[in-house]
Amino acid sequence: MTRALEVESHDTATAQTAPARTEEGGPAHDSIFSWHELARLDEALTMSSRETGLRFTLYIGDLGKRTRVRAEELHSMSGANPSEAVLIAVSPGQKVVEVVTGAAAARRLPDRACALAVLSMTGSFAAGDLVGGIVNGLRQMSDQAGHPAANRPTY
């Protein structure tokens, strides 16, 4: 009988293409957030990074006792050029959110703008909306950082 949804995956790799992600094993990626939430986070991160030219990354997890120190440590590892990186580190267990901006990013995204975004994020977090808060915070920060001329689409 043909099932509507193929759950079993087959060997889809060809000479030119890689196998599907589902065949690579490992933990299910939607064990923490649903696919829908992951897609929202994905779009927010990717679009804000592309529009602004900064590199937004999002860390969710425990930050240890010295949250700021740990967040800055993570920021220094967050890409090839941490100066243009913006790290949003959320520790839901400790109820702390840290935003770390590199030197070049801080020029376009001043601390005051970060604090405003953090305020809107914590408001959503307190209301129980983790993903929505992160998405809104990202939107606020990318709006503040603006679009460099090189990143504007040419029509």
Next chain:
Amino acid sequence: MNVAETILVFAGVPLAIILLLAALIFLPGGRRRTRYKSGQPWEHAPVWYEPHPEHGPAAGHGNPGHGETKAIGSSLYGEPTGDGHAGSSVHGAHAAAPRPAVPAGPLGGARGTW
């Protein structure tokens, strides 16, 4: 249509539908996922999401060590890291190879609690 038929149609049929739906919803065997809900204690390994690389979603696909997705897996697809252990490093920022910390200058940012 006598009384018995009327009752059967107007009470029995809706009741049967309700029972069927209730059975589908509440019987075990459905999805049992422990997804994170805000307010619960965080018991998962840390995750680190990063934007997709500029050149389309497949830029780093199946090509570990390419591009700048060396940190931790990309958001939706769990990009493989430079070390080639794709599965384990998606969850677990501590497992990432220690990168040489590039000085990023005076750091800025903000902090908030809720």
